[in-house]
Ligand code: 4AD
């Protein structure tokens with residue numbers, strides 16, 4: 087069907103027009119209804135939602151028939167007049183003068199009964215299910231977390247870098263590496279860009295990076311993905327105290343941006359979070375053990391804080407907080423230890439409150455060549471693939487520190503999601519590599 091439909095406004099723009107203005111909008115049909123002789127369709131175009139109202143005697147026969155025939159999720163074009171209407175969601179509607187189906191949709195498969203029939207239905211059909219209001223709200227909040235990061239780092243003199251994701255080094259231990267064949271050699275998907283950042287600080291001083299990280303996590307929990315996006319930052323001439331202040335500022339910038347730009351999305355998600363004022367609470371690893379023990383979860387000094395304990399501790403806080411001073415035995419090889427105690431690292435995890443758990447890990451790095459050499463040897467890491475990393479310590483490596491914060495974990499906390507997969511467009515988990 088040929089039509090002279092012209093898209094003149096997005097829905098967001100149309101909603102800002104004065105009553106009586108003519109507009110052409112394009113979008114997808116979210117739902118349809120009718121009251122008396124008037125037919126309604128709710129339209130969505132990614133910028134907003136608007137109700138279209140069609141009266142038989144006001145439009146051509148063709149247009150009225152197209153309106154009637156248009157199925158849910160069909161892409162349609164509507165020409166008409168914007169009118170104030172208190173009953174319409176958003177206070178305005180478009181009164182239809184012409185209507186065309188731009189791309190028809192088959193019967194929409196995401197039905198209540200289909201969703202009920204299988205626990206994985208929505209994620210098996212993520213390519214369609216992501217059109218929902220809640221999913222798009224999460225995606226917008228996730229985007230704003232990233233925008234806040236770029237704004238913050240650029241304003242504060244950090245340079246953006248990129249690094250390879252096909253690597254030979256295990257940054258965070260060998261047990262979660264995805265192995266791949268690289269022209270007859272073994273290579274891995276990167277767990278973290280930290281080691282490359284450490285090389286870059288000698289050229290750029292302060293750097294940040296935003297790219298995917300991969301973990302062959304065997305754990306089937308609500309906070310683990312196998313592929314996720316990580317924001318990492320590294321600064322030369324900065325100790326762990328400075329590193330924690332940087333994380334506080336960044337997380338506040340993220341929370342502020344979400345409050346400023348995503349208030350509607352938070353309402354749709356039914357989410358309220360407490361704004362994290364400065365400074366964030368801090369507890370030591372030893373205090374964390376005591377708190378967990380009081381709630382009935384004990385763990386040995388030297389172990390990583392178990393997920394269950396972390397959750398219990400996190401539930402006692404309303405804003406993100408640090409757990410400081412992790413034992414070296416629970417940390418990766420590069421962590422610097424306290425001068426007074428070589429079993430305790432200058433590192434911290436940033437824990438989101440309300441049970442969400444760890445969102446960032448950071449720390450000061452070993453910058454001394456001999457100490458790093460000993461670490462690499464004692465942990466039986468392949469000296470050959472770490473030779474370049476060691477080399478950095480031979481050519482003017484000062485005190486330095488950094489951290490990595492997970493984009494989906496942060497989004498999950500800000501959105502109040504039960505499971506981290508909801509914070510990803512197409513989540514990858516131990517049991518999912520499609521769609
Ligand atoms: O705590 P991690 O393993 O620390 C590092 O990789 C450091 N090298 C970062 C650095 O200092 N530059 O990972 C950092 C963050 C975690 O706190 C978490 O938010 C996220 O990355 N993360 C995951 N997110 C989703 N699924 C997983 N399996 C994750 N593993 C880590």
Ligand code: MG
Nearest residue numbers: 435444446447
């Ligand atoms: Mg960690």
